[in-house]
Amino acid sequence: MITNLIDNGWEIIYHRAHALLAAQIAGYWQTPDDTAHLVETIAAIAHHDDLEREWQGNHLTKACAPFDFTLGGSTSIKSLYEHVDDARYRGRWVALLVSMHMTFLSQGKYGENPELDEFVDRQIELQTAWRKSLKVKKVDAEKAYAMMQCCDRLSLILCQRQLPEGERLLEIAKGPTGQRHDILKRADQTLSVNPWPFVDENFTVHVDACYPTQMKFDSNQELVESLQQASISSLQWNFVK
Numbered sequence: 001m002i003t004n005l006i007d008n009g010w011e012i013i014y015h016r017a018h019a020l021l022a023a024q025i026a027g028y029w030q031t032p033d034d035t036a037h038l039v040e041t042i043a044a045i046a047h048h049d050d051l052e053r054e055w056q057g058n059h060l061t062k063a064c065a066p067f068d069f070t071l072g073g074s075t076s077i078k079s080l081y082e083h084v085d086d087a088r089y090r091g092r093w094v095a096l097l098v099s100m101h102m103t104f105l106s107q108g109k110y111g112e113n114p115e116l117d118e119f120v121d122r123q124i125e126l127q128t129a130w131r132k133s134l135k136v137k138k139v140d141a142e143k144a145y146a147m148m149q150c151c152d153r154l155s156l157i158l159c160q161r162q163l164p165e166g167e168r169l170l171e172i173a174k175g176p177t178g179q180r181h182d183i184l185k186r187a188d189q190t191l192s193v194n195p196w197p198f199v200d201e202n203f204t205v206h207v208d209a210c211y212p213t214q215m216k217f218d219s220n221q222e223l224v225e226s227l228q229q230a231s232i233s234s235l236q237w238n239f240v241k
Contacts, residue, residue: 010212012230025151026041041097048101084102095126212227
């Protein structure tokens with residue numbers, strides 16, 4: 001979950017909803033002439049965080065507050081393998097991008113855990129095999145993943161309310177061309193990305209957020225019930241070139 005503390009409780013955005021927001025953003029991205037894998041890329045973005053499944057395990061902090069994903073937590077190596085395996089049912093291209101994402105997330109811990117090292121090494125082998133069978137160059141797969149990273153990061157910036165005030169730029173990530181993209185919020189609350197990577201000059205994206213008013217919870221079940229009964233609102237952002 002993504003949790004934001006607000007005046008009268010919590011604003012909670014499910015992780016898979018954040019991934020869907022990232023896919024919305026990807027739908028507006030300016031793509032090259034070769035769009036053979038465009039739909040599959042958007043599908044990979046929409047499902048890349050399916051590993052983060054609500055209500056499977058503990059979702060409360062020691063202070064009995066909703067557990068935000070940035071606080072860490074333990075993810076088993078078995079779950080990482082299963083996540084990539086599940087992606088294969090959507091196709092090799094989806095599995096390739098999801099595997100690249102898992103490799104990216106794990107590379108900072110390489111050398112700390114032999115089992116994790118083995119997982120990363122296996123993913124690199126699989127990525128090579130999938131690119132070969134798909135007849136895709138490594139550079140083209142990397143460009144697609146760069147778009148995936150940009151959309152994922154931009155979605156997180158929005159969901160975590162990280163937009164700086166005062167029309168200051170905030171780095172998103174490097175896009176498929178290798179150029180860095182930044183986001184800013186204007187005084188009129190519209191958003192812009194520099195350089196502009198989208199097809200349309202004006203578009204709106206949205207995500208559902210839950211608003212439980214209870215601050216602390218005695219159990220995971222109490223949190224689940226509170227969220228099921230909480231009000232839901234659609235957060236919207238208008239992008240203008």
